[in-house]
Amino acid sequence: MIHLWLPLMLVCVLVGAGAYGVMSRRNAVLVLIGVELLLNAANLLFVTMGSVLDDRLRTGQVLTLFLITIAAAEMGVALAVILALFRDRGHIDLSEPGS
Amino acid sequence: MTTLDILFGAIGLITAASAVLAVTTHHLVHAALWLVVTLGTLAGCYLVLGAELVALVQLLVYVGAVVVLVLFALMLTRAPMGPSPEHSSSSVQRIAAALIGAGTAALFASVLLPALGGELRPTRAGDTKGIATQLFGTWVWPFELLSVLLLVALIAALAVSRMPKQPPAAKVANEPPAARVPNEPPVARVPSTVAGGESA
Numbered sequence: 001m002i003h004l005w006l007p008l009m010l011v012c013v014l015v016g017a018g019a020y021g022v023m024s025r026r027n028a029v030l031v032l033i034g035v036e037l038l039l040n041a042a043n044l045l046f047v048t049m050g051s052v053l054d055d056r057l058r059t060g061q062v063l064t065l066f067l068i069t070i071a072a073a074e075m076g077v078a079l080a081v082i083l084a085l086f087r088d089r090g091h092i093d094l095s096e097p098g099s
Numbered sequence: 100m101t102t103l104d105i106l107f108g109a110i111g112l113i114t115a116a117s118a119v120l121a122v123t124t125h126h127l128v129h130a131a132l133w134l135v136v137t138l139g140t141l142a143g144c145y146l147v148l149g150a151e152l153v154a155l156v157q158l159l160v161y162v163g164a165v166v167v168l169v170l171f172a173l174m175l176t177r178a179p180m181g182p183s184p185e186h187s188s189s190s191v192q193r194i195a196a197a198l199i200g201a202g203t204a205a206l207f208a209s210v211l212l213p214a215l216g217g218e219l220r221p222t223r224a225g226d227t228k229g230i231a232t233q234l235f236g237t238w239v240w241p242f243e244l245l246s247v248l249l250l251v252a253l254i255a256a257l258a259v260s261r262m263p264k265q266p267p268a269a270k271v272a273n274e275p276p277a278a279r280v281p282n283e284p285p286v287a288r289v290p291s292t293v294a295g296g297e298s299a
Contacts, residue, residue, distance in 0.1 A: 002222055009216075017122050020196050021122030025188070043153075061150050086176045
């Protein structure tokens with residue numbers, strides 16, 4: 001038995017921290033860390049709902065597995081883009097305009 | 100308070116604190132390491148919620164692979180080891196971002212907590228067999244599609260990282276002829292310097 005406000009509160013904190021990280025950072029890799037936190041908040045919500053709702057299709061956990069895979073693929077492409085950006089500009093500061 | 104409540108509270112507190120630290124610390128490498136703590140303790144949260152398979156996949160994929168990718172990216176982009184406040188934006192933008200982040204969290208809380216927050220629910224014991232049956236039964240086509248997505252991401256990452264610096268080079272090579280037509284002397288002088296360099 002678990003009180004649902006605990007995981008839901010954690011979801012809210014993760015979403016807030018992720019949104020803050022995306023908007024307040026200038027380094028592109030640190031922005032990606034914020035995106036990861038947002039994705040993990042979605043994952044936690046999926047798992048919480050999947051574990052307390054009686055779902056025959058196991059949607060919560062299966063969709064979490066899918067989302068983890070998608071996040072890994074996104075991370076690979078995003079880091080390739082960041083490295084290409086770094087080779088092109090010499091820095092990955094998102095607040096400076098490109099050449 | 101049940102046992103699961105106490106367990107989840109303890110682990111969730113670490114998760115929340117490390118998530119906040121990961122987005123506020125001035126050390127670039129520390130941010131990645133706090134992300135490790137966040138993702139690892141989040142796997143513990145999944146374990147408490149009865150999702151062992153997801154917890155293990157989280158450890159394998161996130162803590163094992165994604166964080167290594169982040170650390171590699173930090174090193175390849177020559178991240179400084181010490182504190183680097185210049186990677187944070189101005190204080191005005193940070194305050195605005197904090198307000199928006201807190202507002203987003205409050206919005207989520209105001210939607211989720213009144214709807215489901217007060218309930219005391221039994222967690223279902225994680226049945227990996229049931230998940231496997233559904234994953235390779237009902238969800239098999241999305242699952243196969245995901246493997247194609249991974250392949251596409253692999254090829255895309257390879258293509259992006261092997262992309263020649265053609266657009267800027269082409270722009271530089273194409274622009275000067277248009278600009279060079281009015282002033283001939285530089286063009287005429289270039290071969291002479293090249294020839295001089297070769298003879299020397």
